[in-house]
Amino acid sequence: MIALNTRDLLQINPEHIPLLVAILRRMGFVDPFIQEWWVGQRFGLSRALTSLLEWHVRGFTDGSLDSEVEVSRKRLQHLASKPGPYFSPLTRMLGSHRIPFRMGRMIPADATYIYMVELFGRSIPIEVPRSY
Numbered sequence: 001m002i003a004l005n006t007r008d009l010l011q012i013n014p015e016h017i018p019l020l021v022a023i024l025r026r027m028g029f030v031d032p033f034i035q036e037w038w039v040g041q042r043f044g045l046s047r048a049l050t051s052l053l054e055w056h057v058r059g060f061t062d063g064s065l066d067s068e069v070e071v072s073r074k075r076l077q078h079l080a081s082k083p084g085p086y087f088s089p090l091t092r093m094l095g096s097h098r099i100p101f102r103m104g105r106m107i108p109a110d111a112t113y114i115y116m117v118e119l120f121g122r123s124i125p126i127e128v129p130r131s132y
Contacts, residue, residue: 009108010087012094012101014063017042023097024057032056032073048072052126053114055086065090065101069111069128077116084111084128 012020021043029045037044038058046056049069058066067090070083085108094101110130115123 009105010065011063012099016099017059049129071116080117084114086110
């Protein structure tokens with residue numbers, strides 16, 4: 001699930017998509033067992049950040065990228081909890097691998113907490129790591 005309308009916030013040349021996928025896989029990203037696919041999506045990879053949170057990166061045919069942090073798919077609360085933006089680690093990673101990118105609009109600040117919804121609607125704040 002994309003947290004916001006984040007398409008066109010961050011873009012790379014579509015020719016760099018295979019390189020990005022290879023870098024993400026070397027960093028431990030894998031294909032999620034189940035994932036919602038969006039029109040034009042070329043890849044969607046995720047990796048654990050903590051035992052409760054995972055980082056999800058999607059790439060689209062036009063070179064648009066989406067990056068979010070969410071409750072792990074290993075938890076039932078994944079279905080009820082909302083993901084948050086997580087672009088800073090992705091832009092740092094692109095820069096460190098010299099993959100040129102452009103920002104189409106202002107990228108939202110990274111989520112500092114993701115709220116895991118528990119029974120009876122109670123939400124537990126889970127702090128989001130600041131680095132990847």
